[in-house]
Amino acid sequence: MTVESQAPSREKSRVFITGGCEGLNELSEALARHGEIELVGQSDSVREGGGPLSGGHLQVVLHATRSSVLPVDELAAIREYTRAPIVLLASGESSALLEDALDADVADVLLLPQLTENVVFAVRKAGHAGRRQSKGRGGDGRVITVFSPKGGTGKTVTATNLATSFAKHAGKRTLLLDLDLQFGDAAIMLGIEPEKTIQDLVVAPGELDPEKLAGYTTRHSSGLDVLPAPIRPEDAELVTEQKLARLLEVAKESYDVIVVDTSPFFHGPMLATLDRTDDLLLVCGLDVPTIKNVRLSLQTLQLLSFPNERIRVILNRANSNVGMKRGEVEAALEAKIRFELPSDRAVPLAVNRSNPAVLSDPKADFSRALREMAKTLLPAQVSKNGGKRKFGRGSKS
Ligand SMILES: Nc1ncnc2c1ncn2[C@@H]1O[C@H](COP(=O)(O)OP(=O)(O)OP(=O)(O)O)[C@@H](O)[C@H]1O
Ligand SMILES: [Mg+2]
Structure with a gap:
């Protein structure tokens, strides 16, 4: 597990990457260099990433799965640590996964390889939706x-x-x-x-x-x-x-x-x-x-x-x-x-x-x-x- 930075930033989206799949390494390198993303850390195992995942400071979790169906257990493990929107990443053909994801607690699904800009857009969109949701829950005490x-x-x-x-x-x-x-x-x-x-x-x-x-x-x-x-x-x-x-x-x-x-x-x-x-x-x-x-x-x-x-x-x-x-x-x-x-x-x-x-x-x-x-x-x-x-x-x- 690597943790590159935990400093909060107002302009950038704070993202943590969990799991793994083909094409993830290239993507995470590109995201780490991207001006709109603050890559807080990356961990293949959700449990090992638990510390940086928790605390409510993340805007989005990018979770990469090797599964061809919806990784229910992996998503549940992430939810033990954070309510941040999850963008699911998979590689190749995963039509069953796409279908299941419609009803699941994931903000988006992207099949790799993808243009970095597409992923950044999905992250920003998910982050906005997450903020709207948490505002809708109240928060005006x-x-x-x-x-x-x-x-x-x-x-x-x-x-x-x-x-x-x-x-x-x-x-x-x-x-x-x-x-x-x-x-x-x-x-x-x-x-x-x-x-x-x-x-x-x-x-x-x-x-x-x-x-x-x-x-x-x-x-x-x-x-x-x-x-x-x-x-x-x-x-x-x-x-x-x-x-x-x-x-x-x-x-x-x-x-x-x-x-x-x-x-x-x-x-x-x-x-x-x-x-x-x-x-x-x-x-x-x-x-x-x-x-x-x-x-x-x-x-x-x-x-x-x-x-x-x-x-x-x-x-x-x-x-x-x-x-x-x-x-x-x-x-x-x-x-x-x-x-x-x-x-x-x-x-x-x-x-x-x-x-x-x-x-x-x-x-x-x-x-x-x-x-x-x-x-x-x-x-x-x-x-x-x-x-x-x-x-x-x-x-x-
Ligand atoms: N208006 C008041 N009339 C009479 N006694 C008062 C009044 N305000 C405070 N006191 C007395 O002063 C004492 C100290 O008050 P308090 O514990 O609220 O101070 P504090 O600023 O919280 O102190 P600390 O920084 O040590 O926590 C209290 O035990 C209380 O009896
Ligand atoms: Mg006091």
């Missing part, structure tokens, strides 16, 4: 990422209460993803004891799809699904950018909203999350070190070309009497504060009872402010048919 460059500012409190509120008060299909990969404590704040974590999900064999994702989340009593951080800090590195990118794509198919709790770093998984983030909640506090670091984060986000209109600054513990006012924070940040959350005894009480404040003390000032924020954040178009009640449509939450 909203990703709301809660970030702060300082520890202890209230990221997890905000993320857990927000996600609970979306699930419980707005009846949204909500996933809370704990991306504080080393020391995540979203599960403990919610009082759940998960059997599986994001680490189990990313190391599990086979391609990720909504059914598989559902097998790794833990349901909270509010209706919220939680994908917790790994139990051991050393397992954090297993959650690669590529795995996370696929995870978010699948989650967007299954959920109306995905709330992401984070650690105070711009590491690889965080950057992959930013790429798919619709709303970035940047948590700030009324202390100079936090303000300095939030300001630096805003500059970093600008360098990363993260759209400014997606950033919402939250001032947590906004009513604390510490000799600083909202206007001074805004002046220092050169950014408007979009939401204020009050300092409230209900919050540490709720944390210590492992029950989010919006549930354990819904009348507390913090809970009210949080619910108002949730209503503002969740635009009406996020609602899907499965929702019970909806924010922003005159419903009481």
Whole structure:
């Protein structure tokens, strides 16, 4: 097996070749040189190619078969790793195969030898059809990422209460993803004891799809699904950018909203999350070190070309009497504060009872402010048919 490159590219079609047949070597050499194809790798055995086949990053699998009839087992083996469209290659006369392929899960069949351009066209066509199909499956869940460059500012409190509120008060299909990969404590704040974590999900064999994702989340009593951080800090590195990118794509198919709790770093998984983030909640506090670091984060986000209109600054513990006012924070940040959350005894009480404040003390000032924020954040178009009640449509939450 050879793996030539795994770097994703936007313009080229990412292709993996499996199997073998007469004429394949010439074709794969020509494809490797072709400007519109990124040949990720090639493996005669589907099982050996399993690693690069999985992860959801391929646009097309070219599978060459020596069989004169439809290679059902070979196709099933590929499907264990990827949902990418399969273009079947065979050599010589294979009329039985062509006939069977009409009803099979293959995008196209090409009998070799073929002009390279014909194969490239079939690949592009199959890739387009695959993209249309995956769009048709949904994929418009909203990703709301809660970030702060300082520890202890209230990221997890905000993320857990927000996600609970979306699930419980707005009846949204909500996933809370704990991306504080080393020391995540979203599960403990919610009082759940998960059997599986994001680490189990990313190391599990086979391609990720909504059914598989559902097998790794833990349901909270509010209706919220939680994908917790790994139990051991050393397992954090297993959650690669590529795995996370696929995870978010699948989650967007299954959920109306995905709330992401984070650690105070711009590491690889965080950057992959930013790429798919619709709303970035940047948590700030009324202390100079936090303000300095939030300001630096805003500059970093600008360098990363993260759209400014997606950033919402939250001032947590906004009513604390510490000799600083909202206007001074805004002046220092050169950014408007979009939401204020009050300092409230209900919050540490709720944390210590492992029950989010919006549930354990819904009348507390913090809970009210949080619910108002949730209503503002969740635009009406996020609602899907499965929702019970909806924010922003005159419903009481
Ligand atoms: N508005 C608030 N009122 C009162 N206490 C608060 C408020 N927000 C957060 N806290 C307290 O601050 C503590 C830290 O909050 P939290 O764990 O959410 O911070 P974090 O940003 O996630 O920290 P880390 O970076 O360590 O994960 C919580 O245990 C909570 O009790
Ligand atoms: Mg936290």
